[in-house]
Amino acid sequence: xxxxxxxxxxxxxxxxxxxxxxxxxxxxxxxxxxxxxxxxxxxxxxxxxxxxxxxxxxxxxxxxxxxxxxxxxxxxxxxxxxxxxxxxxxxxxxxxxxxxxxxxxxxxxxxxxxxxxxxxxxxxxxxxxxxxxxxxxxxxxxxxxxxxxxxxxxxxxxxxxxxxxxxxxxxxxxxx
Amino acid sequence: xxxxxxxxxxxxxxxxxxxxxxxxxxxxxxxxxxxxxxxxxxxxxxxxxxxxxxxxxxxxxxxxxxxxxxxxxxxxxxxxxxxxxxxxxxxxxxxxxxxxxxxxxxxxxxxxxxxxxxxxxxxxxxxxxxxxxxxxxxxxxxxxxxxxxxxxxxxxxxxxxxxxxxxxxxxxxxxxxxxxxxxxxxxxxxxxxxxxxxxxxxxxxxxxxxxxx
Numbered sequence: 001x002x003x004x005x006x007x008x009x010x011x012x013x014x015x016x017x018x019x020x021x022x023x024x025x026x027x028x029x030x031x032x033x034x035x036x037x038x039x040x041x042x043x044x045x046x047x048x049x050x051x052x053x054x055x056x057x058x059x060x061x062x063x064x065x066x067x068x069x070x071x072x073x074x075x076x077x078x079x080x081x082x083x084x085x086x087x088x089x090x091x092x093x094x095x096x097x098x099x100x101x102x103x104x105x106x107x108x109x110x111x112x113x114x115x116x117x118x119x120x121x122x123x124x125x126x127x128x129x130x131x132x133x134x135x136x137x138x139x140x141x142x143x144x145x146x147x148x149x150x151x152x153x154x155x156x157x158x159x160x161x162x163x164x165x166x167x168x169x170x171x172x173x174x175x176x
Numbered sequence: 177x178x179x180x181x182x183x184x185x186x187x188x189x190x191x192x193x194x195x196x197x198x199x200x201x202x203x204x205x206x207x208x209x210x211x212x213x214x215x216x217x218x219x220x221x222x223x224x225x226x227x228x229x230x231x232x233x234x235x236x237x238x239x240x241x242x243x244x245x246x247x248x249x250x251x252x253x254x255x256x257x258x259x260x261x262x263x264x265x266x267x268x269x270x271x272x273x274x275x276x277x278x279x280x281x282x283x284x285x286x287x288x289x290x291x292x293x294x295x296x297x298x299x300x301x302x303x304x305x306x307x308x309x310x311x312x313x314x315x316x317x318x319x320x321x322x323x324x325x326x327x328x329x330x331x332x333x334x335x336x337x338x339x340x341x342x343x344x345x346x347x348x349x350x351x352x353x354x355x356x357x358x359x360x361x362x363x364x365x366x367x368x369x370x371x372x373x374x375x376x377x378x379x380x381x382x383x384x385x386x387x388x389x
Contacts, residue, residue, distance in 0.1 A: 129317065130281050131381030137316045145314040152320045152378065155308040 001025040001077060004045065012037050015082075026067075026080040031092070034083050038068065038098055047072045047079060053095075053105035055113045059140040062087045064115060068095075085115070094120040112138035177383050203388035208365035211295055213356075220356065227270070227296060228353040229259045231346060234269035236289055239276020241302045241336055248339040255339075260346055266292040271349070274326075276336070277305035277318045280378045283325060287375055290326055292389045295361040298353070300345055301331040310335055324374045327360035327367075 005017050005027060015028030029037055041047035047070040056065040068081040085092060094117040096103035106117040107127045114136040117123050126132070135142045148154075168175065183197045199205075214220040237245060248255045249262055263269040266289045278286065290299070301322045304310035309320035322328050329352055332345040352358050364371060368387075376382055 128281075130284070131379070133380070142316075144316045147316045148309075148314045148320070151316075152309075152318075153324050153374070154313070155321045157308075 001079070004079070008037070008040075011040065023077040024080070025078075026082055028082045028084065031083055031085065034068070034081060035093060035095065035098075037081065038070070038095060041070055041079065042098065045072065046074050049073055050095075050099040050102060051078065053102055053109070055109050055115060055138075057087075057113065057138070057140045058084075059087075064090050064113065066092060066109075066115070090115040092117055094118070094123075096120050112136050114139065181383055199385055203385045205385040205387055207368055207387055208291075208295075208361070210362045210365045221354075224354050224356055224358070227358070228350040231258075231260045231271045231298070231349065232269040233260060233262045233271045233273055234266055234289060234293065235262045235264055236266075236272070236286070237275045238278050238282050238286070239303070239305060241273070241275025244302075244336055244339055244342060245273075245275065248342055253339040253343065255343065255346070258343065258346055266290075267294065269293055270297045271300060272297065272326075273300045273302055274306050274322055274328075275302040277303075277310065277312045277315075278322065279317045280319065280380075281317070283319055283375070284379050284384075287325070288384060288388060291387055296358060297361050298329045298349060298358050299326050299360055300349060301328045302334075302337060302342070302345075304333060304335045307331055307333065319378060325371060325378075327363040327371075329358055329360050 001019055001022065001024075005014070005025065008014060008027070012033050013030060015030070017028075018026045020026065049071040051069040051071045052067075053069075054067050056067065058065060064085045064087055066083040066085065068083070070079045070081065071077075072079070083092070090113070092115060094102065094106055096106060096117075103121045103123070106120040107123050107125070109115045110117060110120075110123050111127045111129060111132070129137070134147070137144065137147075181198050183195060185193050186196045187193050196202075214223060245262070247253050255261075260271075270293060272286075272290055272293065274286065290297070299322075301307060305312055305318070306322040306328075309315070309318065312318040313320060319325060330345055330349045332341050334341055337345070349358070372386055
């Protein structure tokens with residue numbers, strides 16, 4: 001994987017390189033160079049299969065990370081491309097014309113993270129959630145517990161107890 | 177509203193055009209009625225005995241409980257020997273097993289299927305998710321108490337309950353029905369407004385008639 005990275009680095013301005021295993025590595029790519037790099041990988045380096053497209057919310061850094069995981073079936077290796085976007089008004093160019101399956105991932109990311117992919121097929125339609133109007137639920141500043149308490153009736157009686165403290169109070173009431 | 181629910185002109189096979197309003201024409205939206213018991217107690221008891229011996233389950237599974245149905249219906253546990261069988265359509269079944277967590281999206285389909293089942297009908301909540309949300313207690317899209325939305329006759333606790341617990345649940349349900357307490361459908365009809373209010377509170381895009389069968 002290291003040789004591939006060195007080769008690619010001569011052609012594209014690549015960022016950080018992380019090798020997870022001998023057959024799995026991740027590379028950071030500037031937003032504008034993603035598409036030429038994907039086309040190069042697909043047509044020249046045999047990375048013909050898009051395994052997945054997913055996102056990570058780096059809330060503290062104010063960024064979204066998109067991960068495009070590519071698979072080279074003949075060479076039995078995977079390469080992940082990381083693209084970092086600003087968190088506010090996150091927009092990314094779609095790759096549904098390279099792999100039609102990407103449109104589904106892009107719809108999911110639009111709904112669950114609020115990352116826009118202008119021009120992607122049916123991207124603004126509901127995908128999994130129905131009638132959702134609030135903040136996209138996979139964002140890390142979305143408080144699912146608070147949302148659940150406000151929107152659903154909970155059965156009373158559920159209480160949590162720290163096991164160590166509870167047993168101490170129960171077994172050694174004098175010390176507690 | 178979805179396109180398929182809007183009023184539209186349809187051309188029949190005989191070439192006649194007619195207007196279809198899916199929300200009015202495809203469903204009966206009359207409110208459910210409370211069914212009075214049979215006149216004599218001995219007849220009602222006989223009915224209840226017969227009902228308890230033919231629990232027909234709607235083949236609708238939510239969450240991970242679906243996986244417990246396969247050993248239950250196949251020779252190892254063989255629920256058929258208890259008069260329990262699975263049916264493919266709500267019209268033929270009278271027991272609805274909610275087999276695990278229920279997302280608000282699935283709840284909508286569950287309500288529609290439940291309302292299409294014929295009275296008397298029973299609901300069994302399977303697993304801790306239906307009781308208090310279980311491990312999804314802080315999830316943004318699963319309901320926490322099934323009995324707010326449907327009249328539940330019996331809960332089977334566990335995560336997930338083994339097929340043995342389900343068999344015990346069937347025996348418990350049979351006992352409840354024989355005692356004449358399996359009145360879920362009547363309870364649903366009597367407290368229809370409360371159930372609908374609870375359902376509409378969590379289903380934000382309500383695009384179906386209030387009662388459809």
